[in-house]
Amino acid sequence: MSRDAAPAIEATVDSHRPAGRPRDQATDAAILQAAIELLAEAGLRKTTIDAVAARAGVARATVYLRWPTRDALLAAAARQALGQPIYPLTGDFATDLATGARRARTALAQPLFRAIFPELARGLLTSSPAAVYDEIAPNRQRLAAELIAAPEAAGFRDDVDPTLPFDLIIGATLNHLLATGDTPSEADTARMVEVVVDGLRRRA
Amino acid sequence: MSRDAAPAIEATVDSHRPAGRPRDQATDAAILQAAIELLAEAGLRKTTIDAVAARAGVARATVYLRWPTRDALLAAAARQALGQPIYPLTGDFATDLATGARRARTALAQPLFRAIFPELARGLLTSSPAAVYDEIAPNRQRLAAELIAAPEAAGFRDDVDPTLPFDLIIGATLNHLLATGDTPSEADTARMVEVVVDGLRRRA
Amino acid sequence: MSRDAAPAIEATVDSHRPAGRPRDQATDAAILQAAIELLAEAGLRKTTIDAVAARAGVARATVYLRWPTRDALLAAAARQALGQPIYPLTGDFATDLATGARRARTALAQPLFRAIFPELARGLLTSSPAAVYDEIAPNRQRLAAELIAAPEAAGFRDDVDPTLPFDLIIGATLNHLLATGDTPSEADTARMVEVVVDGLRRRA
Amino acid sequence: MSRDAAPAIEATVDSHRPAGRPRDQATDAAILQAAIELLAEAGLRKTTIDAVAARAGVARATVYLRWPTRDALLAAAARQALGQPIYPLTGDFATDLATGARRARTALAQPLFRAIFPELARGLLTSSPAAVYDEIAPNRQRLAAELIAAPEAAGFRDDVDPTLPFDLIIGATLNHLLATGDTPSEADTARMVEVVVDGLRRRA
DNA sequence: TCCTAACCGAGACGGTACGTCCCGTCTTTCA
DNA sequence: TGAAAGACGGGACGTACCGTCTCGGTTAGGA
Numbered sequence: 001m002s003r004d005a006a007p008a009i010e011a012t013v014d015s016h017r018p019a020g021r022p023r024d025q026a027t028d029a030a031i032l033q034a035a036i037e038l039l040a041e042a043g044l045r046k047t048t049i050d051a052v053a054a055r056a057g058v059a060r061a062t063v064y065l066r067w068p069t070r071d072a073l074l075a076a077a078a079r080q081a082l083g084q085p086i087y088p089l090t091g092d093f094a095t096d097l098a099t100g101a102r103r104a105r106t107a108l109a110q111p112l113f114r115a116i117f118p119e120l121a122r123g124l125l126t127s128s129p130a131a132v133y134d135e136i137a138p139n140r141q142r143l144a145a146e147l148i149a150a151p152e153a154a155g156f157r158d159d160v161d162p163t164l165p166f167d168l169i170i171g172a173t174l175n176h177l178l179a180t181g182d183t184p185s186e187a188d189t190a191r192m193v194e195v196v197v198d199g200l201r202r203r204a
Numbered sequence: 205m206s207r208d209a210a211p212a213i214e215a216t217v218d219s220h221r222p223a224g225r226p227r228d229q230a231t232d233a234a235i236l237q238a239a240i241e242l243l244a245e246a247g248l249r250k251t252t253i254d255a256v257a258a259r260a261g262v263a264r265a266t267v268y269l270r271w272p273t274r275d276a277l278l279a280a281a282a283r284q285a286l287g288q289p290i291y292p293l294t295g296d297f298a299t300d301l302a303t304g305a306r307r308a309r310t311a312l313a314q315p316l317f318r319a320i321f322p323e324l325a326r327g328l329l330t331s332s333p334a335a336v337y338d339e340i341a342p343n344r345q346r347l348a349a350e351l352i353a354a355p356e357a358a359g360f361r362d363d364v365d366p367t368l369p370f371d372l373i374i375g376a377t378l379n380h381l382l383a384t385g386d387t388p389s390e391a392d393t394a395r396m397v398e399v400v401v402d403g404l405r406r407r408a
Numbered sequence: 409m410s411r412d413a414a415p416a417i418e419a420t421v422d423s424h425r426p427a428g429r430p431r432d433q434a435t436d437a438a439i440l441q442a443a444i445e446l447l448a449e450a451g452l453r454k455t456t457i458d459a460v461a462a463r464a465g466v467a468r469a470t471v472y473l474r475w476p477t478r479d480a481l482l483a484a485a486a487r488q489a490l491g492q493p494i495y496p497l498t499g500d501f502a503t504d505l506a507t508g509a510r511r512a513r514t515a516l517a518q519p520l521f522r523a524i525f526p527e528l529a530r531g532l533l534t535s536s537p538a539a540v541y542d543e544i545a546p547n548r549q550r551l552a553a554e555l556i557a558a559p560e561a562a563g564f565r566d567d568v569d570p571t572l573p574f575d576l577i578i579g580a581t582l583n584h585l586l587a588t589g590d591t592p593s594e595a596d597t598a599r600m601v602e603v604v605v606d607g608l609r610r611r612a
Numbered sequence: 613m614s615r616d617a618a619p620a621i622e623a624t625v626d627s628h629r630p631a632g633r634p635r636d637q638a639t640d641a642a643i644l645q646a647a648i649e650l651l652a653e654a655g656l657r658k659t660t661i662d663a664v665a666a667r668a669g670v671a672r673a674t675v676y677l678r679w680p681t682r683d684a685l686l687a688a689a690a691r692q693a694l695g696q697p698i699y700p701l702t703g704d705f706a707t708d709l710a711t712g713a714r715r716a717r718t719a720l721a722q723p724l725f726r727a728i729f730p731e732l733a734r735g736l737l738t739s740s741p742a743a744v745y746d747e748i749a750p751n752r753q754r755l756a757a758e759l760i761a762a763p764e765a766a767g768f769r770d771d772v773d774p775t776l777p778f779d780l781i782i783g784a785t786l787n788h789l790l791a792t793g794d795t796p797s798e799a800d801t802a803r804m805v806e807v808v809v810d811g812l813r814r815r816a
Numbered sequence: 817t818c819c820t821a822a823c824c825g826a827g828a829c830g831g832t833a834c835g836t837c838c839c840g841t842c843t844t845t846c847a
Numbered sequence: 848t849g850a851a852a853g854a855c856g857g858g859a860c861g862t863a864c865c866g867t868c869t870c871g872g873t874t875a876g877g878a
Contacts, residue, residue, distance in 0.1 A: 017871080018827085019825065019827070019870085020825080020826035020828070020869085020871090021826075021828045021829080022827090022828080022869085022870065023827090023828065023829095024829085027828090027829085044326070048860090049859075049860075049861085058829085058830080059831060059832095060861095061831080061862090062830075064862085065827095065829080069861080070860075070861090114329045117325055118323070118326035118329065121322045121382060122248070122322035124383075124385075125318045125322065126318075133382060133383040134383075137383075140383060157395075157399070160395050160396070161392050161395075163380070163383070164376065164396060164399065167375075167380050167383070168372050168376045168399070168400070170375070170379050171372070171375025172368065172371040172372040174375050174378065174379065175370075175375035176367070176375075177329075178325060178328045178329070178337060179328075179338075179341075179367070180337075181329075184365065188364070191361075192364070195361070195368065195400070195403035195404060196400075197403070198402065198403040198405075199398075199399035199400055199401070199402040199403025199404075200399060200403075201402075203402065226848085226849080227848095228850090252839085253838080253840085254837090254838075254839095262851085263851040263853090264851090264853090265841090265851075266849080266851075268840070268841085269849075272840090274839070427845070427846095427852045427853070428853030428854070429845095429852075429853050429854045430853085431854065432854080432855085451738075452734070456833065456834090457833075457834075457835085458832095458833070466855085466856080467855060467858095468856090468858095469855075469856075469857080470854075470856075473853095473855080476835090477835075478834075478835090526730045526731070526733045526734035529729055529733055529790060530730035532790045532791075532793075533730065533789075533790070533793075534726075545791075548791060565807070567803060568800070568803050568807060569796065569800050571791070572784065572800070572803075572804060572807065574787075575783075575784040575787040575788050575791070576783070576784040576804070576807070578783070579782070579783025579784040579785070579788075580776065580779040580780040580783040580784070582783055582787060583779040584779050584783075585737075586736045586737070586745060587736075587745040587746075587749075587779070589736075589737075596772070596773050596776070599769075599772050599773075600776060600780070603772060603776065603780075603808070603811035604780070604807070604811055605811070606810065606811040607807035607812075608807055608811075611810065631820075631821050631822070631875095631876080631877080632820070632821035632823070632874090632875075633821075633822045633823045633873080633874045634822080634823085634874095634876085635823070636823080636824090639823095639824090660865085661864080661865070662863090662865095670825080672825090672826085672827090672866090673823095673824075673825080673868090674823080674824055674825075676866070676867085680866090681865085682864090682866090
């Protein structure tokens with residue numbers, strides 16, 4: 001949101017604020033925060049608009065000014081809560097993939113993730129997913145770009161989808177969670193990265 | 205749930221049929237069928253008990269005689285709809301893994317899967333997942349067993365979780381679906397299997 | 409509504425009670441009673457569907473099973489509360505008109521009437537009034553009939569609308585209430601009847 | 613409230629006009645006009661502050677600068693719309709009563725009256741009615757005064773409430789409207805006046 | 817001519833009630 | 848006892864208003 005770009009000269013022209021009382025930015029945050037807390041504490045079912053509004057100290061109508069439906073609010077909360085920070089890439093693909101794997105493992109292990117994931121999946125599968133997914137997990141595209149560009153890439157197969165490594169790592173972690181109720185151990189995660197990196201190498 | 209009772213010999217002793225009119229087995233099927241169709245056509249939200257009962261030509265109370273809650277019914281429908289058939293293993297791990305990848309790709313591409321998956325995930329993440337997951341995808345355990353036992357295994361790393369290959373394949377397919385809205389192409393799926401199998405190989 | 413006509417012989421045929429659990433008659437009464445009490449105690453504004461349901465010890469949805477909107481419920485309550493009992497006519501028009509005047513005076517003096525009247529008027533002015541009005545005040549038609557038929561009528565003008573006496577008496581009482589906040593005194597009411605009866609008499 | 617102040621001499625003292633921009637008188641009128649039109653066209657329910665403000669081309673807050681509540685606005689609109697003009701009295705009571713009856717008949721026949729009356733009645737029955745009623749229908753008091761003062765009065769009963777004739781005429785017209793949905797015919801109105809005037813006459 | 821208080825448009829906001837929809841249970845009749 | 852039908856308690860949803868508030872901008876007078 002580079003909305004407050006504030007160009008130097010034409011400021012008065014460009015930033016014609018809309019008429020009427022401006023929305024309180026803090027309210028947006030309070031509502032999202034309340035929704036995220038409720039999701040983590042009470043689960044999807046009890047994360048009611050009423051409950052969110054009450055916890056945020058806000059009127060129900062105020063929530064509906066910002067998100068048109070409960071689903072939209074939940075999706076926004078999910079994005080906010082699960083959005084992975086961009087971490088600095090070292091330039092070494094294997095290292096960066098391992099970092100991503102560790103971070104994903106940690107994120108998926110949170111109770112919050114368990115509570116939110118179904119709603120998140122629903123959102124991804126019913127609307128245009130690409131944009132939203134990349135918003136949550138921007139590293140998918142960044143690692144794909146690195147795989148193509150990195151010098152190390154010389155040793156890797158160049159006929160595979162560049163997002164494949166990320167999909168394998170994150171997907172396997174997710175599937176392990178769905179199948180067993182828990183994320184893989186740290187050691188297993190490390191070995192998984194080895195397997196994927198080895199698998200990518202060009203064969204003699 | 206003595207649902208799988210009724211062995212031939214001890215019938216009179218063990219399954220002293222409860223008094224009164226017996227339940228119509230066909231009704232069970234009709235309800236599940238209706239639920240699956242509604243999920244595929246109208247989505248999770250519109251798959252209400254009322255709608256399912258109406259489509260099955262059955263009273264609402266009749267549904268509640270069989271499943272205690274809407275969630276239970278939806279979970280049953282998901283299992284019924286997505287349950288992967290057990291396919292014969294050839295004994296060659298790479299081949300069998302490729303077969304599983306192709307089948308998964310097909311299953312996940314169905315609109316039905318998109319509709320059901322969130323509910324399925326919810327069920328897996330809130331109850332004990334293991335039992336249920338293996339019911340839907342029994343091949344996870346079978347492939348893990350094969351990886352251990354297969355003669356070919358001699359060439360593979362033996363320090364990784366035997367379910368890892370399955371988790372990588374299925375997980376990557378799932379993650380690709382969530383991220384892009386579509387399953388990977390058939391060629392990409394094939395290459396993905398190669399990467400995983402290569403990655404498993406013992407290094408020199 | 410001669411719906412419960414109950415013919416002797418064909419009882420089983422005619423009164424095929426509708427399928428399903430029958431509505432509890434007592435619930436109808438409890439809801440109306442609660443509405444009437446609330447109207448009298450708290451006024452139109454506070455007679456909420458929620459409040460009525462709570463006082464009747466009933467779920468909100470149960471109210472909506474019987475009346476489609478709040479207005480419909482209020483109209484029903486008004487009819488129920490203000491419905492004037494049919495009193496026996498003596499055959500002497502002047503006497504019967506005086507009786508009607510006294511009863512009307514008493515009815516309009518109740519706080520309940522003040523609370524209900526606006527809603528009642530709204531109902532009368534927006535739907536077909538005749539049927540409803542006669543349901544509340546059946547004596548309007550009965551007195552009109554008596555005016556035509558009574559032997560005494562010989563001395564009265566026969567060119568006026570037979571409902572005129574009733575309209576004059578009730579209307580004047582109502583207008584006095586609207587203008588002053590109170591019904592006329594008992595003595596004024598008596599004199600008012602005299603004026604109307606005298607006015608009806610044929611002039612020499 | 614001190615709206616009708618402004619005596620000539622003390623002008624500078626009493627009406628020290630408040631500082632700041634004065635209110636636009638035209639806005640008052642536009643709002644009332646919009647309210648009246650909406651009442652006539654769409655009814656009580658749809659005459660919301662929002663709708664009135666929109667039609668008057670005015671902000672909602674501007675309405676609240678003038679009337680504290682919706683009810684107050686509606687009451688003002690009702691007074692404005694239904695306020696009967698003072699007509700010149702001829703001095704002949706029977707003639708003046710007949711004039712009043714004709715005017716009332718015309719006023720009550722308007723769709724506007726049907727729409728406003730419930731709200732008007734609510735206002736009259738919940739606040740102090742006398743002042744308000746006389747504001748709308750000043751002729752009630754004027755006719756009562758005439759009845760007492762008029763020379764013709766010699767022939768009339770002097771033991772009845774002087775507002776009785778007015779109440780009878782207006783009340784009967786109103787009651788006829790409530791009962792049948794329409795005002796009495798012009799001929800019926802004329803006969804009604806005869807009945808009332810005859811009834812008032814002193815008996816031999 | 818500038819100042820200042822009030823007006824005015826626009827819309828956020830806390831509330832409250834509405835009418836709808838669904839859940840899971842209960843009550844009736846019939847087979 | 849199964850099953851159809853529908854009443855019922857309960858609760859969340861999304862909408863529509865109400866009356867208050869907070870912005871920005873305007874506009875008449877008085878200093």
